[in-house]
Amino acid sequence: MSERPDAPDRDTLLAMFEIQSRIKLCDERFRSMLTSGQIQLIYYSPRGQECISAGWGVHLRPDDYVVTIYRGLHDHLAKGVPLRELWAEFLGRATGTCKGKGGPMHITHPESGLMVTTGIVGSGIPIANGFGLAAQLNGTDQVTVVNFGDGASNIGAFHEGLNMAGVWKLPVVFVCQNNLYGEHTPMAMSTPVEYISERAASYGMPGVTVNGNDPVATWKVMGEAVARARAGEGPTLVEARTYRFHGHLMGDAMEYMDKDERKAAMEADPVPAFRAWLLDNGHATEEQLAELEETITAAIDDAVEFAMNSPYPDADELYTDVYADLTVSK
Amino acid sequence: MSERPDAPDRDTLLAMFEIQSRIKLCDERFRSMLTSGQIQLIYYSPRGQECISAGWGVHLRPDDYVVTIYRGLHDHLAKGVPLRELWAEFLGRATGTCKGKGGPMHITHPESGLMVTTGIVGSGIPIANGFGLAAQLNGTDQVTVVNFGDGASNIGAFHEGLNMAGVWKLPVVFVCQNNLYGEHTPMAMSTPVEYISERAASYGMPGVTVNGNDPVATWKVMGEAVARARAGEGPTLVEARTYRFHGHLMGDAMEYMDKDERKAAMEADPVPAFRAWLLDNGHATEEQLAELEETITAAIDDAVEFAMNSPYPDADELYTDVYADLTVSK
């Protein structure tokens, strides 16, 4: 694979690769520990979708906002949620981002700008507008990125949310991570448009489809959308096409997926492809990348250990954080 | 105004005029009785929008289905809901279409195919799909027409409903009666597209905008949409542009509406304009139309008398029709 004239500088390329690798390695660890029975949880693998979050991740500042969904590990990591607290939350421990009370579907880490993770399809979209509105009202140039799937583009919240953002020209980037399936349903069976980005026209905002497995193209499109939002020029709907390597959730028999399609997608795995490209074009040496990967692996080792050794929440925690100031009981 | 080569035959023209006149005269009677204090109710005038319902009305069979909204009088009449029962329901009498229990916002008259009138903006749209689906499953060629406003095109139910119709190619005609306002809000403040029909592209269905004050053009567009549905070729989104002569509801101060805009719209009142055109082009004589209008007026007189002399529902009716077979109490 040859050099790309549209590629960002080396630091950015490496930053993207770092995010991707962190996601990929983290996901692999989750899956192996789940498979071996060391841990038990409902797990939505983001494998295959790494480029997308890395693509917006490198454009965002710590004070920018991100909203995501149950399949959110890649987004959490791209926004900088620390590994230890993230792992601990996935394992339901007191040391987790949410004291173990939210779990993987509800990761929240305001310090890194990861504001809301929701399990209700589409519902993060209207909430993202609120972050955009807050920035607009405050006169800051903070950007909000909200991630959701192809399936989410058929629910009412998508429509209402994009419409409001279009009317108010909110600084929000709507990132549809189109992995071609919503749970067990292929996109074509639920969505009578070829490109979800076409729907942007209904909301007076630009819509663009990008190959979400192409880190450079994704980086570029995300950069433009983030820049528009930052400049106060309004929202963008970005459809990033990708593939869900491991089905809807861990344990999914995937009978409804085309075997060859999946095989082809996995053969075109974007993370090793990007790695190879970085090497081929002299953006990094094998040693450098290997070191990076080792560092990440070590950090994951540390996070896993931290999480596994963390206590479960105190029984009292059931009753705290329901209200600011009211006590509740059983 | 000269003859139109695209006009339907004389019978159809007169049938449309009859529907329009029935609506106009009925509305005028409601408003005058409300103004004089003879009756009291919350009233959403459809004046100005007559051509639209007449436009689809003449294409439908009695066994076709119609769904509409609180501003529904024109649609009720276009589908043939009888005047007596309609008036009685508006006045909350036991002889009304719904025994006085539904009221103007919930007129139902299955005999004439007026299936659902709903007060929740947009909610009739998904329900209309159900009628379309029933026809599709039964293998009949019944068509469903669902009416809603411009404002309704921003709510989630619109999106989900049109999407489902697009995927399943349901025999439904989505009629957006765009009167340029949703309650006190001009369309441009809530809807970032110029034409609501543009939104059809999101659902893989044709969308067309027509001048809803032009009876001939509206007739033609509705005819095409109904024929598509009847032929099993799927749904259409028709946006019929019109104007709401009397604000959102009776008593509306209309401070938020442009005076000149309203004046111009009322000067271009489509019903007298159509009347003049029918006469100018020899489709009817003054006597004929006057007689028609007199007949309608007499029928309205009769309906008003019927309704005014009808009893209120028995107190027991509060508790009936809640369930098929359970008794309820206070």
Added chain:
Amino acid sequence: MSQTDTDHPVLTLAMAVNQALDVAMGLDEKVFLLGEDIAEPSGGVYKVTKGLSTKYGTHRVRKTAISETAIIGAAVGAAIAGHRPVAEIMMFDFIATCLDQVTNHAGKIRYMSGGQTPVPLVIRTSAGAGRGFGAQHSELLEAWCVHTPGIKVVVPSTPADAKGLLLTAIFDDDPVLFIEQMMMYWDAKRYGGPVPPGDVRIPFGVADIKREGSDVTLVSYGRQVHDCLATAEKLAADGISCEVVDLRTLVPCDEATVLASVSKTKRAVVVHEAVTRCGFGAELSSRIHEELFGELAAPVQRVGGANTPIPYATNLESDFLPQVADIEAAVRRITG
């Protein structure tokens, strides 16, 4: 309080709500409003937000499309980001179109985040039967949100309470559902009352004993407090002495005041406009029985809306509502 306050101007409920919004927006620029038709020139379909967009600008009094899910969603996000949005759902029944944002998000996000992201928003909504709007524009649905941990619920009965409680709601750090019964909006004669100017707040969880009595406790909230007072007045003539407790807030609920009153009178009637079955009255009745079992002279009575949708016809709509006669009958069932 309202009985004795003669120093302050008499306002309607709508004017009092408007004043609370005005005071809050003047105090804190993080307070903003959003909802359908709330801006000038009309100032809301019930004119409750009249004048505010002119005074504070349309960036702080934000008219929206008909998109309840988008409205509450935006309020949730902005609240987490540090604002204090006051969202209007034009009529309570419409909350069914956006309940996911209300219960699954506004109500749960503080908890799910382990306390990191409070959601200090207010949802104002107008509600209630009696206006001939029919089944889809007349309901009281507070029980849905009382059943949802994480949401506070307020139903004022007087203009002064409306103002004071709404100010508290806006500056409270939890999501608050604030229910305004529309029959009271502009009826100065029946529902008007003196309202103190300025930033006068009424704390949540403090019931107001509107009338003292010794034979039976009538517990209610919102407009039905007036029906309870009318019933009390009527029964006084027959020598039955009713204490009337206005809860003001359902979450938190001032159970202490209720229980103290009932433990004095030994009898209670819970009154609300919502459908009786699984309404808030069921919760309160259960609580009273649980706490005062041995002390009660009679079972707690519930008087609520009929277990039916709300009919259109004037006579039926009026029969649907809990009426003074129903409250009286309930009292007589357990006294006498």
Added chain:
Amino acid sequence: MSQTDTDHPVLTLAMAVNQALDVAMGLDEKVFLLGEDIAEPSGGVYKVTKGLSTKYGTHRVRKTAISETAIIGAAVGAAIAGHRPVAEIMMFDFIATCLDQVTNHAGKIRYMSGGQTPVPLVIRTSAGAGRGFGAQHSELLEAWCVHTPGIKVVVPSTPADAKGLLLTAIFDDDPVLFIEQMMMYWDAKRYGGPVPPGDVRIPFGVADIKREGSDVTLVSYGRQVHDCLATAEKLAADGISCEVVDLRTLVPCDEATVLASVSKTKRAVVVHEAVTRCGFGAELSSRIHEELFGELAAPVQRVGGANTPIPYATNLESDFLPQVADIEAAVRRITG
């Protein structure tokens, strides 16, 4: 019944629901299913609709987009037009995204039309905590619909009941909310049971006395009936005799059976998984007190989910749920 039936094959709850759908579709071509992912090859995310699209075709087992409002709306229209749709809402919490169609439309249309347009649909939904899904995928929300006149509500506790009640629901002329607690779907060991073949229906409004006893009545429904039985078993060892009443349907509610039992035992504990505050237990507790005031030896106790959102951590989630220990404690509070 389930205790004594040894003639019939033991099925899981999921298999029983599947069988009911199969029988109904075979009986009446007006029955069709719609929902997310319900068709083959997967047959639903919990495989409850396995095989049905192959047997009856994808025109009758209709996979939809993720559009709950569109799903229920289509079911409402088709039901009015004479079909008997069975709509699936994948998890109960998601009903908040389409409650307008459920309550304002399915629930009210018969009434608003003066009885002209019945809405014979079923909404099946899976529900419940215990699986580590967190706050937005674990709730029991039956109280919302019990509070909505016009909707019937069913919560089966055994495979045989699930089948028999679902068949009744499908051929009932009212909208029925049918709640399947997911913890029971595939757990044959704890929740499996014999299921008679064919079109065997169980009428609504007939509670099942699962165990006779004399000291206290445990009233419950759904999965918590099993917890009540376990508690009864445990307390029997201590000489406390519990009667266990399984309501099966909440609307209609077989109050006669409950009241007869409590009037015998003089004591009642109402148990459900939903949040206690304003849950169905409040309604039932109120009803029992209202009807049996003088006869009770102790106040009715409520045992429900904690008044909190549902936490993720395993230990907290388990503490959230009503447990045998909680039921036992409630019984001991009132037996003495």
